[in-house]
């Protein structure tokens with residue numbers, strides 16, 4: 010696995026960042042596939058808000074003068090003579106209108122039948138003398154398409170030249186007003202902006218345009234006040250319209266052309282002034298095909314009315330703002346990272362709940378910001394990305410969890426390999442320290458014996474002293490490194506177990522299912538293990554169960570069988586440690602009659618007995634290497650030869666294996682075949698020791714007491730509080746088995762109706778008969794070699810740990826082991842491998858013992874090398890190995906004599 014993948018699998022924040030980016034990318038792609046639809050969804054909150062909110066009052070300086078059917082009836086339904094507009098403009102100006110916008114494109118000539126050039130001249134003259142009059146110009150492309158040539162060039166009208174064109178969003182809804190259309194010399198302000206500039210008395214050429222805003226300096230903003238007006242626009246110069254109402258016309262003060270004409274005809278100047286004075290007037294004279302555009306509220310409207318909305322938005326200065334594309338992107342990214350982090354940090358319901366919560370909070374913030382701050386936040390991208398992440402979260406979470414498990418296992422392997430190297434280094438260093446101590450002792454002795462060599466020996470002793478100090482420091486450093494690695498390994502193991510957390514809702518269900526298989530537990534790690542067991546049982550995968558003795562490995566193996574489709578077929582349990590090495594093949598694979606002495610008939614082996622069912626290979630870690638290779642072949646193709654048979658036998662069996670040894674360590678240390686290990690670890694189930702799940706102890710105790718009572722046909726005996734306390738604080742090296750035995754014994758021994766703490770006979774309690782007399786039996790002077798050896802084995806031949814356990818000093822333990830090694834070498838006739846195997850007791854300790862043996866033997870050979878005579882060599886050995894118990898020195902003597910004999 011590459012470093013990048015490792016980093017990704019380990020770091021939730023990195024996963025969140027990468028996945029958030031991917032989700033945003035996918036959201037963008039989805040958006041690109043259906044842009045109009047997504048645009049409509051993006052603006053749905055804004056559109057809804059526009060529709061439902063209480064609408065702002067229109068600016069009082071705004072007046073709409075429109076055509077209506079009565080006007081059409083009076084002046085005709087089609088286009089009107091432009092002299093009519095000229096009359097209106099002059100009258101409105103005279104009545105005090107601050108700016109007038111008309112919808113007649115003055116760039117195009119009037120048709121001859123409607124007054125022609127004369128009417129055009131009248132209108133232009135009226136416009137010229139009416140102050141700010143803005144009219145829609147035909148933009149260059151429109152002129153090309155529509156044919157009629159514009160009046161060239163009406164220079165005097167240029168300041169009022171504007172455009173009516175609205176901006177359509179992708180979903181063909183108008184939400185924004187574009188303040189400038191076109192570019193370069195053909196650029197035109199929109200009619201609304203021209204009129205607003207007229208009201209504020211800011212010449213168009215003084216308007217400043219910046220990125221993100223348009224500024225009108227020294228504007229007369231009403232009440233005689235002057236100030237700058239800054240209009241917030243997006244990158245394309247668009248301003249979000251703050252619509253006055255759902256009915257675009259309804260709230261804006263308006264009058265009809267006929268009303269105005271009547272006032273003119275009646276010369277009712279007062280009413281005209283009252284209606285028009287100080288206002289920007291939008292004059293609609295053109296017959297318009299209705300409807301033209303759609304607004305967010307869903308209704309249709311005209312371009313002139315849209316300009317009125319723009320003018321209203323500008324005059325009220327009540328802006329609705331948008332974020333820049335960058336700001337939108339960053340916001341969506343931040344939200345997505347948050348949701349992704351929640352979804353990957355907890356791959357169960359908690360992740361979904363937290364992620365959804367974040368999304369809901371964001372939506373609430375978006376609504377509040379629109380309603381209170383008038384700020385439109387992005388909608389589609391963050392929501393799509395967040396939903397994608399929530400869906401993908403649990404899926405990817407599972408994948409990442411699996412990869413993380415693989416990584417943890419790889420790391421464990423590497424730590425174990427380092428540990429092996431460090432252990433070996435420690436053995437060398439330990440032996441070096443021991444040899445130096447002996448050399449130093451010897452140098453001191455010779456110093457006191459020979460005065461002539463005193464100075465020489467003193468220098469040698471000083472050198473040795475220094476070397477010893479260095480070696481001891483080195484040994485101490487290695488020990489610390491080993492402790493650190495052991496700690497690391499422990500943490501990795503714990504992480505491996507907790508890598509796939511259990512959902513709360515499954516817990517009760519699993520507990521009940523466990524009980525049906527005879528497994529009493531309420532421990533999350535055990536229940537998680539059982540969940541995996543259940544899944545694995547259905548498939549034919551090979552199962553490896555690990556855990557200390559008595560933790561329930563066989564119970565679990567039986568559960569695998571019971572929950573598998575082979576449940577009705579045989580379950581055959583084989584204890585690999587209990588099979589005698591000579592009978593290994595015959596027991597497992599069977600034999601044919603006459604194949605060896607005593608084979609009186611054909612006999613099926615365990616594999617054949619388990620045909621179509623399950624074979625449980627217990628204590629697989631205690632298998633010798635040569636037997637491991639034999640087993641490997643069967644596991645590979647389920648085919649073997651019965652002892653003495655000439656044709657192979659093929660079986661259909663499901664393999665479940667168990668061990669309390671660390672097989673991965675075995676692979677690193679070379680006592681377990683790697684290929685066999687990988688064959689076995691299809692599904693690994695680890696059972697935690699009882700001391701790591703003390704909450705199970707009362708449960709187990711209750712079940713054990715109930716069963717004991719059933720056996721003795723008596724009512725169950727309850728435990729006293731003190732007894733329960735004692736049970737839970739016990740370390741239970743033998744785990745559930747030991748607990749069960751302890752309780753069975755207590756039931757038998759209890760005298761009252763209650764089991765008390767003393768009935769339990771736990772080590773440490775005053776009446777205990779189970780106290781191990783090890784300390785007494787293992788005094789240095791006693792000949793309890795076997796007990797010392799057992800203690801060494803228990804401490805993996807670590808001298809320091811063994812010395813601590815026995816309460817001795819380290820050199821005493823070293824001398825004992827050295828003596829035992831020499832004894833084993835003599836008894837195995839010099840066969841180092843055999844001697845090591847006899848001392849190690851278990852394959853997992855073989856390598857350590859071999860190294861010790863090699864060193865001790867080499868040291869002995871080095872000691873006697875300078876001597877030609879066996880007796881002289883023995884005298885030196887006597888001095889050198891003076892701390893060796895006499896019974897062990899006999900073996901040194903034998904080895905030395907054998908060596909000299911072989912040299913002769």
Ligand SMILES: Nc1ncnc2c1ncn2[C@@H]1O[C@H](COP(=O)(O)OP(=O)(O)OP(=O)(O)O)[C@@H](O)[C@H]1O
Nearest residue numbers: 527528529530557558559560561562563564745746
């Ligand atoms: N969770 C449990 N609930 C009830 N009984 C249990 C549980 N775990 C173990 N036991 C009991 O403890 C005893 C030992 O269990 P088992 O033989 O399955 O352990 P093991 O791990 O295979 O031991 P070993 O490694 O020594 O073979 C059995 O009597 C078993 O019923």
